[in-house]
Amino acid sequence: MTPEPAGIVVVGASLAGLRGAEALRRGGYDGPLTLVGAEPHRPYDRPPLSKHVLAGELAADATRLPELTDLHARWRLGSPAVSLDRAARTLRLADGSVLAYEALLIATGAEARPWPAETGGGLAGLFTLRGRDDAAALREALVSRPRQVLIVGGGLIGCEAASCLRDLGLPVTLVDPNPAPLARGLGSFVGGVIASCLRDAGAAFRPNTMVHAFEGDAAGHVARARLADGSTIETNLVIAALGATRATGWLRGAGLKADAGGVTCDAACRVLDADGAPCPDIYAAGDVARWPIPLYGDRLIAVEHWGNAVEQAAHAARNMLAGPGDQRPYAHLPAFWSSQFGINIKVIGLPEGADSVAVVQGSRSSRRFLAVYGRAGRSIAAVSFDQARWLPAYAEAITAGAAFPPIIDATDQPRVQTAAPGFPSPRQAAPARPSTETVDV
Ligand SMILES: Cc1cc2nc3c(=O)[nH]c(=O)nc-3n(C[C@H](O)[C@H](O)[C@H](O)COP(=O)(O)OP(=O)(O)OC[C@H]3O[C@@H](n4cnc5c(N)ncnc54)[C@H](O)[C@@H]3O)c2cc1C
Structure with a gap:
């Protein structure tokens, strides 16, 4: 097929793709612009899916993202990119069309890790939650009032879902291989607060528990979970909240550094080829991108957060339009x-890897507090539970690598006591996770 000239091509028409495309136009790019999206929908927002959409407060199709700039773009929705030929500067879509690109922004995000088919993954009544259609299907199943919901995985999405479902009055059990929910991202010291919220809300929390397989009834609908210890939990609706893998399968064979942990970029968001050299015409942003973060020792990290998708996309677009001599590093x-559970949780920095944590304001028992994480005597991250007012001050301290425990000037908290954050060992935390680092509490 003859390649269609497509100008700058953005692959992935979601948050990072849309904001990146807008930044290209705002930055003065007036050539052809093409957005390729696997889903049939215009870009929509994912955070409400596990909150207001599950709760029935917002329809799944009412989550469309505002389009802030007139893009004059060609939208190629509903047909994913399936391969990339860097030598020919083309990409092929699933519908067979071939697009010739001037430059490429990879913003293909991540996909929910599915429950394995060989241990019950194909049964009806088993859901994952990543996209708008997932949320609509799950919401519809909730409306028919399932007898017993089982949530597998106590990360952000598992806990938010548990909170919504308890608000709906549905019986919920949450199982997690760790001692506390959110333990992987925030540690058990802080995650223990969410464990108490779960219990107070009337959910059953089963820590240190692994589901081995799901079994179905004669109609092929999920009926029970068989746990690693041989016991069973009866259930007719399962939410598998197992985290995500980066959507990089379409880049296989393209000669880039990319795998299920992400597409590797340099500090300027340029994608690295298999030899580690930055490609001058291929950038990446959002959940799919991993890049060296100086604040954390230049570790290559993929950050699965809304704010990163917006900022990194704009930064990548800026560098795409700049000359090779003006490639600025992305500082984020x-x-x-x-x-969840009526609490507004905010986190800055990356708590994972901390060796210590200190509550600097409020208390865990009141569920209103601000805690700072430290590593080797430096403050590296902070979390607030309904206490975000002082977070910006800690953001500055963390960026500056301030001492830990932080020196604070709060009369209501004269002494700061440190504790072990309680991060699980990798084996405890992560059945079948990809080997690269990702941040997806
Ligand atoms: C349920 C849920 C709740 C969340 N809540 C929060 C929250 O409270 N706070 C927070 O900070 N973050 C939250 N997040 C994370 C946040 O939504 C993501 O960080 C953000 O969506 C990342 O945007 P992205 O554009 O990089 O990737 P994505 O949103 O994953 O979009 C990638 C897009 O690329 C498409 N795509 C994939 N492969 C291809 C291909 N080969 N060709 C073409 N298109 C392709 C996908 O279909 C998708 O539309 C939540 C995420 C989910 C799923």
Whole structure:
């Protein structure tokens, strides 16, 4: 097929893709612009899916992202990119068309890790939650009032779903291989607060528990979970909240550094080829991109947070339009929020890897507090539960590599006591996770 000239091509028409395309136009690019999206929908927002959409407060199709600039773009929706030929500067879509690109922004994000088919993954009543259609299907199943819901995985999405489902009055059990929910991202010291919220909300929390397989009834609908210890839990609706893998399968054979942990970029968001050299015409942003973060020792990290998708896409677009001599490094302090059990949680920095944590304001028992994480005597991250007012001050301290425990000037908290953050060992935390680092509490 003759390649269609497509100008700058953005692959992945979601948050990072849309904001990147807008930044290209704002930055003065007036050539052809093409957005390729696997889903049939215009870009929509994912955070409400596990909150307001599950709760029935917002329809799944009412999550469309505002389009802030007139893009004058060609939208190629509903047909994913399936391969990339860097020598020919073309990419092929699933519908067989071939696009010739001037430059490429990879923003293909991540996909929910599915439950394996050989241990019950194909049964009806088993859901994952990543996209708008997942949320609509799950919401529809909830409306028919399942007898017993089982949530596998106590990360952000598992906990937010548990919170919504308890608000709906549905019986919920949450199982997690770790001692506390959110333990992988925030540690058990802080995650223990969410464990108490789960219990107070009337959910059954089963820590240190692994599901081995799901079994179905004669109609092929999920009926029970068989646990690693041989016991069973009866259930007729399962939410598998197992984290995500980066959507990089379409890049196989393209000669780039890419795998299920992400597409590797340099500090300027340029994608690295298999030899580690930056490609001058291929950039990446959002959940799919991993890049060296100086604040964390230049470790290659993929950050699965809304704020990163927006900022990194704009930064990548800026560098795409700049000359090779003006490639600026992307400086970003990771940050995310969550709302669950009536609590507004905000996190700045990357708590994982901390060796110590200190509550600097409020208390865990009141569920209103601000805690700072430290590593080797430096403050590296902070979390607030309904206490975000002082977070910006800690953001500055973390960026500056301030001492830990932080020196604070709060009369209500004269002494700061440190504790072990309680991060699980990798084996405890992660059945079948990809080998590269990702941040997806
Ligand atoms: C349920 C849920 C709740 C969340 N809540 C929060 C929150 O409270 N706070 C927070 O900070 N973050 C939250 N996040 C994370 C946040 O939504 C993501 O960080 C953000 O969506 C990343 O945007 P992205 O564009 O990089 O990737 P994505 O949103 O994953 O979009 C990637 C797009 O690329 C498409 N695509 C994939 N492969 C191809 C291909 N080969 N060709 C073409 N298109 C392709 C996908 O279909 C998708 O539309 C949440 C995520 C989910 C799923």
